[in-house]
């Protein structure tokens with residue numbers, strides 16, 4: 001009953017087996033390993049983008065930060081949702097790696113910007129000429145921090161606002177697989193067909209040990225990315241261990257199966273919560289993150305039964321939580337948690 005985060009889960013057995021296999025013998029270092037050739041081919045196929053540049057890093061924060069550095073000048077503003085991970089949970093890394101770009105926070109219910117809120121934010125930047133930052137870039141998170149999901153059409157509508165100002169567009173896909181499973185969209189539809197220029201493609205939260213891919217659809221940006229990654233200290237020497245994880249993750253659709261399971265467990269939780277007296281949900285449950293609220297006292301009851309989750313501020317007499325399911329959440333975890341809440 002461990003619902004604090006999807007990265008509280010271990011790595012899937014297929015990933016651990018691939019790491020063990022990759023440990024045998026010798027392999028070229030710094031991304032020149034044969035497994036990386038495989039990953040590049042796999043991701044180009046997944047994204048239907050034969051020319052795409054593909055790189056691996058170990059955290060979502062560096063994937064995002066390097067992408068933003070690639071797309072936004074130091075005097076630019078990166079438009080993102082007001083509760084985006086880049087704004088609230090990366091300790092200034094985006095500002096650091098962009099050499100000081102500003103984050104322009106965009107409002108929107110349930111973790112989602114709308115074309116209107118983005119247009120307003122875009123209109124508020126750049127008006128004071130040389131005295132203010134300039135419009136720099138858009139970054140969209142899917143799955144959002146509220147656990148909601150943008151459809152490809154919604155992504156395209158946001159991108160259209162940004163492209164009207166000539167801005168590059170990034171997608172933070174720390175939970176990209178969960179978003180695809182939720183919408184039924186293809187990777188291409190969710191990204192370059194909607195105008196996205198570069199993607200942070202998550203692996204860690206969905207069953208890897210520690211690997212994220214960066215997919216850049218304009219290969220002319222590849223060399224600059226490589227230099228930024230090395231200069232930022234994120235080019236792994238024993239790179240084969242990143243490659244092995246990602247290759248296994250993409251093999252035979254494992255990544256989508258793991259995400260489908262996580263989403264199904266969240267749906268099971270949401271269904272069960274509907275019959276917990278007084279329980280409500282703050283945001284629609286569309287992927288693998290839930291924000292329930294319930295009468296005061298229920299959190300302690302669940303914790304006493306062994307459940308772990310993050311509490312959130314709630315009005316008097318109420319309690320709120322964030323619950324995240326993962327590839328390894330079991331039906332028994334979900335049902336045991338619901339039984340505890342129901343007393």
Ligand SMILES: Cc1ncc(COP(=O)(O)O)c(C=O)c1O
Nearest residue numbers: 059060061062085141145172174
């Ligand atoms: C939306 C989002 N982006 C990126 C990340 C990547 O973070 P980390 O640097 O911890 O891998 C996370 C992790 O919580 C996330 O939720």
